[in-house]
Amino acid sequence: MLSKDQNDLVTRTGPGTPGGDLLRSYWQPIATSEEMPIGGDPMPIKILSEDLVLFRDDKDRLGLTGLHCPHRGSDMSYGRIEDGGIRCLYHGWLFDIDGNCLDQPGEPEDKKFCQKVRYTSYPVEDKGGVIWCYMGAGEAPLIPDFQFMTGRQENRIAFRVVQKCNWLQGLESSTDPAHVSYLHRLSAPEANSNSYDSRGNNRFFSDDIYPRLQIERTSFGVRIHALRKMSTGENYLRVNNYIYPCGTTPVGTEPPPVKGYQGRWYVPQDDESHCRFEFIYRHGEPLDKEFWRKQKGDNVGPDKQHVRRAENRYMQDRDEMKRDDTFAGLGRYIPAHDAFAIETQGKIQDRTQEHLGSTDIVIIEVRKALLDAIKQMQAGGEAPGLLRDPEQNTFPDFICTADFIEDGEDGPAYIKRILGAFPKAAE
């Protein structure tokens, strides 16, 4: 449970808020690279309660500027790409990717008025299949070189989906190792029979529904261990991570040895909606991108929201529940289960009313990490985990995997044993 003040601190992210200052200290993803290809159309973007336009100029350089023209406010995402920038349709003012005014038809030639015009612009970079922006004060840190962004291009793909609730609800669902034994329980094996028991339940979730949880602070955030005793006697450990300030890396349910995992970022559009970015990654083999594109095409609408949504009650099917095909009656697409869970908590979950139990130690730790970071910044310090030296941008303590561990071993001991053997980003 949080006090109202604490809940506001970690959920309010508009300009000038402490939570917004924290999130603005890091690069944030705003679109997938596929959404803004070379020659692509300008795209309205809402992030951290600011309305912006992402565009490529006529030299294909990326720019991120205010959505509303600084002249009299028309929407610049309708603008023309020409003459080295984006030109407003209303009276033809022209701006470059850095927000400089290049042309004001009808105004004096000396350009003095042009120079007076202030137009919001932020630096942007295309990296890891995603376009990132930096909205903070001062010099931008580095975009973190996690392997799910720097590995071979054929091994990774990124997607974006909009979820209609506060960003922290998305982040918390992704760090919560306990809910998978319920919300995501499926039967009727589809892909990998090793993952399923004789009743068709995913045995990695259903054999032991109360995982033993452990947490460790790391250079980049929090490492999360969930240990389950399988009916076979094996000790099944899942190692996920929280990454400052709004990232996670959940691992899937393939049987060990695990060959991939996901990176996720939960980026506020405003305080009542956010974008969930997924970086799907295999470290040792190419990804079946067509499979993933089809899965997203089937489950995410043209408006970038899940097909299953509040307006259609997430298309819940109680016959599916009765047959025990799925625990939740919400189909087999796991992100839609999470969307149901987090969107129905309310636009901004009132954490003064919750009752956290012993399975919530990860939630408590992640909130503490966020509140500590905000406190550190309020005291004049820098946000945690910022990287400025390219040589340090390597994350030697980063591991995301699932494995069978030895009897008597726990998560932290396992990490010590395999650290260094975990596959690094493919060159």
Ligand code: FES
């Ligand atoms: S409102 Fe954009 S040029 Fe006038």
Ligand SMILES: [Fe+2]
């Ligand atoms: Fe989930």
